[in-house]
């Protein structure tokens with residue numbers, strides 16, 4: 001079955017679609033963070049297929065594309081020259097170059113279902129305790145497959161960039177802190193020839209939050225260990241800290257890169273907040289000032305070629 005037509009670089013989803021997407025975010029990390037629990041359920045899978053009362057739902061397998069770490073399995077044909085595949089290949093380079101990470105050979109498998117119904121049937125049957133989400137990134141055990149599950153849809157490029165970023169990070173690092181994992185995925189999900197595009201609605205909400213008295217707090221983010229406890233505002237703040245560290249100064253950038261370097265070999269390096277405050281004692285104030293400079297209207301920041309998708313819905317990701 002051929003996928004429906006779409007514009008690769010046109011992302012301004014309607015509110016209803018965005019709502020489902022934010023659910024997808026939480027689900028992705030939920031699946032990842034509770035990966036060990038998923039193993040039990042996964043044992044019920046026989047050869048990638050699961051039996052339901054009425055039908056057999058299989059993992060996509062007929063069409064396979066492999067490129068470096070990326071493996072995309074689908075039941076409809078995707079040309080290897082597809083812009084979507086090219087964009088994910090470029091994303092791998094962007095992630096490794098920007099974060100100074102080695103190119104891992106550990107594969108990240110994307111199971112791309114033909115439509116939302118088929119995908120939902122598979123997820124419901126395979127992981128019956130998980131809430132409905134539009135995409136999942138799953139790492140069942142430390143040495144197990146890095147898998148992305150999703151279906152073809154209007155936001156497929158953005159969703160795949162977000163989830164593939166999780167896969168790339170988990171392939172190269174020991175398990176990153178939840179908030180940073182999500183902040184980096186949010187950062188790299190924005191397509192473009194250059195990284196660092198700004199989601200204007202997020203920037204607008206952050207700026208408005210400052211005006212209302214909110215202040216960023218990296219220590220609070222570091223205390224979040226369950227994705228269901230992460231609100232959409234937390235995702236925004238996580239993204240903002242990543243953007244601040246990568247773009248505000250060479251010092252902040254180096255703090256993040258050094259932390260990620262240590263995370264390649266250490267499961268529990270000293271906290272990023274501690275390092276950041278040691279290098280820049282007034283980092284929180286500088287972060288607040290930085291947020292105030294983010295563009296909320298006008299041309300994309302940092303040369304991004306698209307207008308980032310809007311995000312205005314507070315997730316209700318908790319079960």
Ligand SMILES: [Zn+2]
Pocket residue numbers: 025028029162166181182185
């Ligand atoms: Zn995520």
